[in-house]
Amino acid sequence: MKLTGRAHRYGANVDTDAIIPARYLNTSDPAELAQHCMEDIDSEFLNRVRPGDIIVADTNFGCGSSREHAPAAIKAAGISCVIAKSFARIFFRNSINTGLPILESEEAVDETDPGDILEVELATGEIVNVTKNKSFRAKPYPDFMLELIGAGGLIEHTRRKLGQGGDTQ
Amino acid sequence: MTLAEKILAAHASRDRVSPGELVNVKVDLVLANDITAPIAIREFERIGVDRVFDPRKVVMVPDHFVPNKDIPSAEQAKMMREFALAQGVVYYEVGQAGIEHVLLPEQGLVVPGDVVIGADSHTCTYGALGAFATGMGSTDIASAMACGEIWMKVPPTIRFVYHGRLPRWIGGKDLILYTISRIGVDGALYAAMEFTGEAIADLSMDGRFTMANMAIEAGAKAGIFRVDDKTLDYVRARASRAYHVYEPDDDAECNTTVEYDVSRLEPQVAFPHLPSNARPISQVGTINIDQVVIGSCTNGRLEDLQVAAQIIRGRKIHPKVRCIIIPGTQQVYLDALRRGLVEEFVSAGAVVSTPTCGPCLGGYMGILAAGERCVSTTNRNFVGRMGSRDSEVYLAGPAVAAASAILGRIAGPEEVTN
Ligand code: SF4
DSSP states (O other): OEEEEEEEEEOSOOBHHHHSOGGGTTOOOHHHHHTTTTTTTOTTHHHHOOTTOEEEEOSSBTBSOOOTHHHHHHHHTTOOEEEESOBOHHHHHHHHHHTOOEEEOHHHHHTOOTTOEEEEETTTTEEEETTTTEEEEOOOOOHHHHHHHHTTSHHHHHHHHHHHHOOOO | OOHHHHHHHHHTTOSOOOTTOEEEEEOSEEEEETTTHHHHHHHHHHHTOSSOSOGGGEEEEOOSSTTTOSHHHHHHHHHHHHHHHHHTOEEOOTTTOBOHHHHHHHTTOOOTTOEEEESSGGGGGGGGGTOEEEEOOHHHHHHHHHHSEEEEEOOOEEEEEEESOOOTTOOHHHHHHHHHHHHOTTTTTTOEEEEESHHHHHSOHHHHHHHHHGGGGGTOSEEEEOOOHHHHHHHHTTOOSOOOOOOOOTTOOOSEEEEEEOTTOOOEEEOTTOTTOEEEGGGOOOOBOSEEEEOHHHHOSHHHHHHHHHHHTTSOOOTTOEEEEOOSBHHHHHHHHHTTHHHHHHHHTOEEOOSOOGGGGTSSSSOBOTTOEEEESSSOOOTTTTBOTTOEEEEOOHHHHHHHHHHSBOOOHHHHHO
């Protein structure tokens, strides 16, 4: 699947309170959450973002809380994929589990400016910066993770496991 | 193998595991709260099984927005309550509960050697008991509620050794803020932090919970302590379940070992907007404040309130400061009440609240307006964490928080008590 969108560029340690402030966690409806995505660190984000756009950030993206509301808000805001130098571990799991594509690539991040047009091929991890005419390759996922993604996320994977294996205890 | 590896190997029915390996581990306890349970329950229902794998091993605690702050939060708490009662899982109602990470150890629900996963990032708190405990998202929790196991990547271990005797007023919060200031908010990304050394042996259980609690603030998967007599005394007084003490091998390979001499450590204050921005109190300068919060899963235990009381006792909260003190659980509240601490706080002009996360995550019970500054014993000072995006949170231990409440500016305990 090929994703195409404009880059929204952020620095290091974008935390889950920046992605979706905790004061809005009295709901888990993605559409409502999306209305507050990034509002404390980038008040223009919601005006700028177009469906398919891509968030590009430095290290430790998604640090802080375990709230799954964070990848949900990003997805519902129209973002198709997040590219960062590294991800906080709970955010990484949550994204894989809930189907928000995330890719790790130092080079792609370093070479991307705000507004650049990017193309991402998820199957191969190829990232093309169309504006700068450069291409990069993201770190590959471990096989187990590919299996999870292939199954359609953790819930599907668990369904299959319990359906096939019966009692796992 | 390290302590973390031993626990994971045992729960994966393996002789050995090594860092980087992906393993399926059986879990001893699965936790969710009023914010994360609703999503977990919806995902659980999609799996198509009727019952959780073992209701004695699933715990649900309403703590973030309870007593409910508004209608949507009441709906979320209600959804969790109905599921919990229908499934017969371990559930604590408002009035018998408190902040999950203070409550679970206090109720004896976590014991040494356990693997615990919780839909809350500060689940790592239970590492103080020699358990492997880590935060995950709601979907992971849903899957574990259904099948009692979860995949994990075995983390490398970073060992932190604290040498020397702790100076007066220095506690777990100062040690962990200092550590995070040295290694950064991703300094232990994906790793297990193992805390050891003479200073740790001297540290109380409450102080150890504070340290393990903030391992996530360095990006870690877990923070873990070896079990000693203090741990066993704590556990035997509370738990009825069998426990298992794992010892790291003498030749256990750690990814890195970091050593600190803490015998001259000063109280630490983390400036906005990252927990890693810590400075010693002597380098803080004059910073006037509007609010102080003493509480949370980091510093809402009895010892924290006792430290605060030593400073507040017989004095008055500064007239321009709102001082909000939140015992972590009903038990902590009762203990504080019986010891006379609550009366001392109220006489001094502080608010004493029922247990709740409340202001820690900017929920309610002490939200900051634009331009306001707060000294807080909580664990995160991100932009907007406690209210307006233009407010500021300074993280510290209870001694600095209490002294600041008296003087109206960020201050060390000795400025008040000397
Ligand atoms: S007290 Fe704060 S950090 Fe702890 S569980 Fe509650 S909201 Fe999270």
